[in-house]
Amino acid sequence: MNRQPTHLEYWGKAKPDNDGPAFHRLAYHSLDVAAVGVAFLDRSPAICAFFMNALQIESKSALQSWFGFFLALHDLGKFSEAFQSQRPDIFAELRQRQPDPGKPYGLRHDTLGWMIWEQYLADIAIENQWFGEDGESLMDGVAWWVRACTGHHGQPPISTSAGHWRQHFSTPHDAQAIKTFIDELFVLFPPEVLRTVPEGMGAERLDTVSRQLSWWIAGLAVMCDWIGSNTDFFPYCTEHYDLGKYWIDAQTLADSALTAAGVLPPPHTEQSFYELFPDIPAPSPLQAWAIKATISPTSQIHLLEDVTGAGKTEAAVTLTQRMIAGGCADGFFIALPTMATANAMYERIAEVYRKLFDGDPSLVLAHGQRNLVEAFADSVLPATHDEGDRSQLDDTASARCSAWLADHNKRALLAQAGVGTIDQILLSVLYSKHQSLRLLGMLRKVLIIDEVHACDDYMQRVLETVLEFHARAGGSVVLLSATLPQHMKDALFDAFARGRGAPLPVARSSLDFPLVTSWHETLSEPSLQAIEARKAVCRSVDVHYVSDEQTVIASIRGALAAGRCVCWMRNTVADALAACAQFEHELDAEHLILFHARFTLRDRLDTEQRILKHFGKSSTPEERAGRLVIATQVAEQSLDADWDFVVTDLAPIDRLIQRAGRLQRHPRDTSGQRHADPAAPDERGRPCLWVFGPEWTETPAPKWFKTFLPKAAGVYPNHAQLWLTAKALQSGGFTMPSDARALIEGVFSEYGELPEGLQANAGKAEGDSYANISIAMQNTLKPAAGYVRDAIDWWSEASTPSRLGEATMTVVLARWEGDRLRPWVDHETLRHAWTYSTVKVAERQIAERVPESDPVREQAVLDAMECLPGKGNWSVVMVMSPAGTAWQGQAVAKGIDNKPALIRTWIYDDRHGLRQQDTSTQLDMESA
Known part of the structure; x- marks a missing residue:
């Protein structure tokens, strides 16, 4: 019997069950990924041109060969005995021996791939002139391609100072297999074609350009690996094939996979403004x-x-x-x-x-907000089947893909x-x-x-x-x-x-x-x-500045009694809950809506729909009359709602301008019926924004704002800006748009002389601003540095600070059905059900879950966490139990300043959202 080629003695993907082939050969998977990359460039002409222009080459086929070659090297590290030993059963089947116990799998295969290149293959490439006669000078430029493609786990590989390649690869077998595999690649991607890329650039320019491109090369490697790992299109294959024959098949499979992936640019169409927006009679x-x-x-x-x-x-x-x-x-x-x-x-x-666009663009929005655009979620990089092989110590490509795509927002970037x-x-x-x-x-x-x-x-x-x-x-x-x-x-x-x-x-x-x-x-x-201002949005808004809460409450009651609709925008969830408590004995759930960020995603979406129904463009007088919304900042931007009367807590002037935009937003008659003509005058009287803030004074005390709204003091920490805003409002109103520039610059430009009482706060705010900018500079990538690890720590996406301020935790609500754990929200797709059941809470309030005392139930929670983004590593599952008309659960609050952590009790219902009970108990860490 003929012995199989050395490079076919390695598995690239494996699964633990016996349903079909148990593994997919590494050489085949490498070509799957290369084929996706070649097909993507072929079917994405503008992106192909982007790379061709940067590399200054005129041959698309040369670029495809160049990309295909390096993408085929993305899993070089899997040729190591250390990686292969994770499945001793497959190892023994392919190699007719047991793996060497002296080569345990300790470094991930992306780093192993970079290590074998830099410490072994680069010298062979120079000696054999893979990329040209002056191979040594080209290696810096080539290294960016290898680093980017081996770094397909979502971050650059670790520096090769982590060890020597012989600690992880068997010699000479693994090294010979890699060499044989690359010799086979040169049949598919001939060196004379590959050399045309660096020939026209020279070593120095190849290094510079490749460094700049490495960010996007790495992204393409990740995407191609994920698509090339989808077993719906690239089934496992254990048979022996000549790589040339397999390459032909892989290219056909890649073309079908890309069509289904929804990442290709569709043909565009030219549309006039009137065709795009037929409901707008005049721009x-x-x-x-x-x-x-x-x-x-x-x-x-x-x-x-x-x-x-x-x-x-x-x-x-x-x-x-x-x-x-x-x-x-x-x-x-x-x-x-x-x-x-x-x-x-x-x-x-x-x-x-x-x-x-022509055809079927990949963002399917027609299902709208209520369905969390599920059709869209399935149209961009459809999730593949996770191998589910727990014997593999690093995540498989399909596991990484599934975890990343569990967040619908991430898919939106690829549509x-x-x-x-x-x-x-x-x-x-x-x-x-x-x-x-x-x-x-x-x-x-x-x-x-x-x-x-x-x-x-x-x-x-x-x-x-x-x-x-x-x-x-x-x-x-x-x-x-x-x-x-x-x-x-x-x-x-x-x-x-x-x-x-x-x-x-x-x-x-x-x-x-x-x-x-x-x-x-x-x-x-x-x-x-x-630009000339649109006449319909040119208006004067009166401002009534008030510091007595009972006056605000009385005015809201009066407006509701008169059949008007009202919104009170508060600066914190706690203040919104307190305001809600003032009215819920007077108004039923149909007429009182509480809207803040501490609802599950499902309830937030439902509340948005209620608000748009009762106060949106098409709302009728009957739908509007006598209804009150108490909301936080979630209602101030991009929500096309229109209230007859708006009260707002004092906030920076730009926020107040936004909130004023929800006051008499659409022209209506005295009953609240919207005028058919958007240019018709509003008949509800001159709009007046009520602003609830501390009593105005030219000489504020240091705690002028904090004493009045203590919970909001940290939300808008620059109290000098708040005072400047209040000062601007003392004129009794503003006219838009003529006053807009002066209002903004008057608050946010360089301050003039501030009252003595606020100078310390302003100084601290300025210092914090510089500190935050400095942190941002430390946290952001340096474009010219290229895709390289260095000594920088790369975070999980869930813990990466896209915003500063108080750290938040994703809390996932669940409930028991017998001993079966169910997401809080029902949905036919389990992944969507968990997504709909999430709510964001400050980490200081909820940091960890309370383990279940029953081992069976504890295991059920652990199993459920496998369905969550990041397998639940960055989430807290809080199991809720019935408690009267609401539900109750417990979670661990973060200990602050060396104080012990506390177990706190939380209550949830769809009217008030998630809120904390007053009681808490000290956590016994040993029992937990």
Whole structure:
């Protein structure tokens, strides 16, 4: 019997059961992944051109061979006896002996692959002139490709100083198998073709360009590995095949897999504004600008500043459609400040995005918010079957894919049209696992960043790095804001210019508002275009500043009695709960809605729908009358609701402008019936925003704000800005848009003379700002450094700080059915059910779960955690039991300042959300 080739004596994927083949040969899996990469470049012409232009090569086939070769090396580390020994049964079947116990599996295979390359294969490559005659000088550039492809676990491999390759590989067998495998690869990817890539560049440029490209190469390696590991398309194969024959089959399989994966750019269509938005009879001035503005064929950035309700989203989509039609992009991603705003945006985009593309684009939004866009979740990189082989010490590709895709927001980055929170793009430039996949998802997309003014100092600095990376890749950006302070605008435009390698644009300021600011690298300074304000959103708002809570409550009662609808926006969940308690004995659940972030995702989505039904564009007088919403900041942005009367706690001026945008938002008659003509005057009287804040004084005490709203003092820690906001409101009102610029700059620009009592607070806030910016600089990737580990720790995505402030924990609510643990929310798909059952809580309040005393139930919880993102490592499962009309559960609160941890009792119901009982007990760590 002929002995099988040495390189076929290695398994690449395995499963523990006996259903079908038990393993897939490593050489075959390597070609599966290479085939996906080659097919992806073939079917993604713009991304292919991006790499060809960067490498300065004209042959697409040469680029495909170059990529295919390195992608085929992504699992080099699996040729080690240490890795293979994880399945001694398969090892013995393939090698006719038992694995060497002296080579235990201690280093993950991504690092082992990089180690064998740098310590062994690189010298062979030089000696045999794999990439050219001057092989030694080329090795620095080639190393970026090997490091990026072996780093397909979502982070660069560990430095090879971790040991010597002979500690993990058997010699000469493993080394010979690798050499034989690469010789076979050279039949598929001939050296004379591979050499054409470095030949035209030279060693120095190959190193520079490869370093810059390594971020996106790594992302492509992750995606190709995940698709190439999907057994629905690449079934396990234990038969002996010539690699040339297997390669032909793998390319056919890869083509089908890519079609199903939903990551290919669809053909675009050109649509007029009226075709995109048939319900808008006439474009607003900002939208009219977007229709006619000159679009550069190169990478570009636009900032659209206009008041709430001016149609910024539609203008941004129009601008994006024109960029796609002009060949600047293949898709878009809309980033919003919060999950609530992202959910609200889905419905606004659902009717538009399909018009931008031919065929079936991968974002299926038609199912809307209520279904958590399940069809979309299954249309982008459908989850594969996890091998479920617990004998393997590192996660399999399918396990990593399934865990990552359990978060629907992450899938949105890979779709042609995506909507999600800004965190999803911020994580692309933080030391976060799989950040490279996020960068790949952003490639060739227009980033539309809504409510950009909502970024704090830390997020702003991280966003600057996002813009720099995106501009390096030739991406374009549209920023949307009600108003943006000049220093934030300058920093964002400078970051984009750095990414283009262009001189920093000359800063230009303007008092005009609304305003469009545009720049691309052929301009020496940003272009400023004043926009006429849309008449329907031009209005004066009176402000009634009040410091007595009973006066606020009485005014709300009076408005409700008069048949008006009311919203009181509070700054904290605790204050919202306290306000709710004032009214729930007077109003039934139908007329009193509490809306904050501490509801399960399912209940939050349901509450959003209730709010849009009763207070949205199409709400009727009967649906509106006598209803009260008490909400936190989740209601202030991108939720198209309209209340007759709005009360707000004192907050920074930009937040108050947003909240005022929900006051008499749509023109209605005296009964609350919406006018058919959006330009018709509102008949509900002059709008008046009530602001609840500490008593106004020119000489505030140091605790002026903290004494009045103690729980909110940490939410908006710069009390000087709050005082400046209160000062601006003492005039009794403002007019939009004419006062917008002065209001914003008056609060957020360099302060003038502050009252003595607030100077210490302002100084601390400024110091904290610099500290947060410094932390952001430490946490963000350095574009020029390339995809390399160095001494930096790469975090799990769940613990990566996309925002500073108080750490939060994802709490997953569950309940018992007998001894069977069920998600709090029922859903036909178990993964979605767990997602709907989650709620975010401060880590200091909930840090760990309380173990079950019954071993059977404890095991049931552990089994359930396998279905959670990260297998539950970054979540707390809290099992709830009936407690009267609510449900009750326990969790461990984090011990602070060396104080012991406490077990706290929590209550949940769909009317109030998750709230803490007053009682708590000290945790006995030994019994827990």
